[in-house]
Amino acid sequence: MSDTPVLEVSGLTVEYRRGRKRVPAVSDVSFSIREGETVGLVGESGSGKTTIGRAILGLVPVSAGSIVFDGHDVTGPAHHARRREEGQIRAVFQDPYSSLNPSLPVAASLAEECGTGGRSREATFARMVDLFEKVGLPSTVVSSYPGRLSGGQRQRVAIARALMSDPRLIICDEPVSALDVSVQAQVLNLLRQIQRVRSLSYCFVGHDLDVVRYMSDWIVVLYRGHVLEDGPARTVAQSPRHPYTRALVAASPHPVVSPEDIATRPPSSLNAAMVTTGCPFAPRCPVAIDVCWTERPPVCTAPDGGKVACHRYDPVKDTTPTAEPAAGGSPVEVPAPVAPRTR
Numbered sequence: 001m002s003d004t005p006v007l008e009v010s011g012l013t014v015e016y017r018r019g020r021k022r023v024p025a026v027s028d029v030s031f032s033i034r035e036g037e038t039v040g041l042v043g044e045s046g047s048g049k050t051t052i053g054r055a056i057l058g059l060v061p062v063s064a065g066s067i068v069f070d071g072h073d074v075t076g077p078a079h080h081a082r083r084r085e086e087g088q089i090r091a092v093f094q095d096p097y098s099s100l101n102p103s104l105p106v107a108a109s110l111a112e113e114c115g116t117g118g119r120s121r122e123a124t125f126a127r128m129v130d131l132f133e134k135v136g137l138p139s140t141v142v143s144s145y146p147g148r149l150s151g152g153q154r155q156r157v158a159i160a161r162a163l164m165s166d167p168r169l170i171i172c173d174e175p176v177s178a179l180d181v182s183v184q185a186q187v188l189n190l191l192r193q194i195q196r197v198r199s200l201s202y203c204f205v206g207h208d209l210d211v212v213r214y215m216s217d218w219i220v221v222l223y224r225g226h227v228l229e230d231g232p233a234r235t236v237a238q239s240p241r242h243p244y245t246r247a248l249v250a251a252s253p254h255p256v257v258s259p260e261d262i263a264t265r266p267p268s269s270l271n272a273a274m275v276t277t278g279c280p281f282a283p284r285c286p287v288a289i290d291v292c293w294t295e296r297p298p299v300c301t302a303p304d305g306g307k308v309a310c311h312r313y314d315p316v317k318d319t320t321p322t323a324e325p326a327a328g329g330s331p332v333e334v335p336a337p338v339a340p341r342t343r
């Protein structure tokens with residue numbers, strides 16, 4: 001794996017319009033992806049994972065921060081056009097069926113979407129057959145209609161399609177969530193195998209920490225658009241520092257709280273207050289203390305380069321407490337904030 005960052009995301013903030021309001025979906029997110037590396041974005045529904053992927057793909061406007069790909073600023077749709085045309089950043093989404101034209105054979109659908117790149121029809125067709133073989137599909141699939149393919153085959157087609165332009169980075173957004181468990185491992189292993197051969201970089205989006213851990217070198221844990229923790233995948237999954245990550249690990253393979261729970265949770269005035277002042281996880285944190293409701297947590301750097309945004313992080317013990325604080329208890333000594341840095 002090279003040390004060269006292929007992608008550098010710094011202070012990314014994305015807001016969506018809801019009526020007259022602009023609501024932040026992603027706030028001040030920073031991470032980098034090196035050549036041949038996989039960075040996993042994990043968090044429950046609504047944490048901003050897909051929005052980050054879409055911002056990298058240039059599909060949503062960026063309110064603040066920057067996205068640098070291969071040394072070039074590609075922040076926002078306009079700056080991104082050239083890289084997108086060159087196909088250097090591609091995506092594999094959860095539902096491959098939605099992006100295949102059901103009324104066209106697979107080959108025609110792919111040629112229509114990806115273009116021929118200056119190649120003849122025959123050469124394009126031959127390249128598809130070659131890529132299909134590499135992703136474990138029979139060559140007959142090129143002339144099949146999408147509706148005739150299994151979910152696993154369709155996802156393999158989506159992977160082949162992403163590879164058509166020889167990309168350097170692929171955004172894998174929940175690529176196995178819609179597949180049978182028996183097929184999930186096959187597709188994940190295929191992605192890993194392709195990565196090894198091509199030194200591809202992945203930004204792997206998922207809500208299942210086990211899957212994200214399996215695929216990633218580095219994991220970024222998101223909660224309501226904020227990074228609560230990041231670090232080497234093994235550390236985050238096996239020795240989580242943040243109370244939220246600990247809850248995610250304990251609940252894996254299911255998120256700590258179901259999406260339905262979040263959707264039906266009434267927004268209290270306390271919740272509303274914490275959005276602008278305290279830690280976003282405070283309303284659900286088992287070890288939150290007064291300061292967690294009123295002040296943004298400092299971003300502390302752990303010994304292995306990982307970061308944790310938590311008032312209760314103890315840099316000496318390199319952990320956060322797991323028990324409820326005693327009534328009126330005071331926080332552990334909080335280290336001076338360390339500016340987030342890309343690795």
Ligand SMILES: Nc1ncnc2c1ncn2[C@@H]1O[C@H](COP(=O)(O)OP(=O)(O)OP(=O)(O)O)[C@@H](O)[C@H]1O
Pocket residue numbers: 016017024025043044045046047048049050051052207
């Ligand atoms: N087009 C949009 N317009 C307005 N709000 C949006 C839009 N897309 C996403 N959001 C909001 O932005 C926040 C982050 O959504 P996002 O889909 O990025 O999260 P996620 O972690 O990928 O969730 P999921 O796993 O359910 O896809 C959510 O509150 C969501 O409701």
